[in-house]
Ligand SMILES: Cc1cc2nc3c(=O)[nH]c(=O)nc-3n(C[C@H](O)[C@H](O)[C@H](O)COP(=O)(O)OP(=O)(O)OC[C@H]3O[C@@H](n4cnc5c(N)ncnc54)[C@H](O)[C@@H]3O)c2cc1C
Ligand code: FES
């Protein structure tokens with residue numbers, strides 16, 4: 421398996437090198453090196469950029485910008501990102517968290533991509549070498565773009581909810597994950613953004629449930645319509661962890677718990 | 682196959698080698714540098730037996746390209762004993778019977794060391810979380826958790 425690593429000072433140069441056959445961008449390498457180890461012969465060159473900007477976390481005026489090369493552990497321990505730390509801590513075990521990057525998580529196919537689920541609920545902007553785009557649009561066509569980083573408004577801790585359901589505790593691959601940013605006025609939901617992991621090959625928004633939640637209080641009798649709508653439009657994956665049927669069955673249960681927590 | 686130079690510190694010793702381009706760190710440590718303490722269990726990131734500490738952080742040597750370690754400071758379980766005296770973690774793993782076949786042990790010890798270096802007085806939950814990326818197929822986790830807690834206690838006694 422002939423392989424090579426090409427390192428460039430800027431992301432733009434790395435991006436140009438990706439047009440060569442067999443070239444793949446490498447962030448932390450937890451998925452691409454694993455693919456090479458498993459004998460993925462479509463891979464011949466790893467390409468990366470060591471631009472220090474890619475490893476920076478900035479939080480200014482309530483908005484966070486996280487470079488693509490920032491690892492999950494750095495997000496999890498950042499004092500200004502404590503509101504969303506649990507989404508970063510949900511990724512892998514400690515060694516994986518030290519390696520897994522924010523950029524790489526955006527490309528991880530389900531059942532991976534727990535942090536990307538959180539970024540979708542946060543309505544993050546993805547900064548790429550070809551310009552900025554909303555995360556939903558980014559996720560829809562994610563191949564071929566080189567990511568410099570993401571930015572989003574940091575929500576108050578009480579507005580951000582996240583759960584990753586897994587069979588093995590404390591770490592383990594997701595049966596599903598749910599992230600929600602819920603804003604309320606006087607106990608009534610003003611707006612909700614809900615994102616789901618493992619309910620398609622990539623993170624998706626649960627728009628029907630979001631609508632059903634508007635104006636509701638987060639009480640048992642009031643959340644029922646949203647809970648009933650959470651499965652609309654989902655196409656869960658089947659893998660060694662769970663079948664699509666099982667994932668669809670337990671989604672409303674975990675969503676209800678997340679709303680009432 | 683193309684060779685590339687890599688240079689890093691391994692357990693305090695300067696190392697410089699020409700390695701296969703794209704080689705993983707575990708291959709270089711074991712096959713080139715003769716440090717067989719990191720074990721290759723899965724080569725997929727799932728077992729933790731290849732865990733090493735790079736610049737103070739726990740990492741998986743099976744998923745790390747050697748070339749990305751230029752200038753790094755790498756620690757492995759193979760470098761823990763000093764002049765024949767075992768590290769407190771190694772001693773505790775022996776005393777608590779925390780190893781059976783021993784295949785997972787060097788990775789467990791590195792994960793435990795990464796924990797104790799940043800959190801010298803961990804709770805049981807901290808230990809469980811720190812070892813959550815490491816799989817043991819024979820000892821069972823209780824003796825391993827006990828060993829890490831024992832090592833933490835003996836460290837703090839020695840420091841007192
Ligand atoms: C044992 C194990 C457990 C795991 N557990 C979890 C988990 O619990 N939750 C979870 O979400 N994930 C998990 N993962 C998957 C993975 O570690 C994470 O998704 C991680 O964030 C991927 O990032 P990376 O930097 O390692 O990606 P890499 O392997 O470096 O890259 C992954 C993909 O993204 C592309 N890419 C990376 N960075 C960029 C960029 N800046 N621009 C363009 N393309 C880019 C690469 O070309 C590649 O296609 C696990 C993996 C392993 C091996
Ligand atoms: S060999 Fe590296 S995690 Fe299993």
Ligand code: FES
Pocket residue numbers: 779780781782783784785786816817818819820
């Ligand atoms: S002692 Fe055999 S795998 Fe842990």
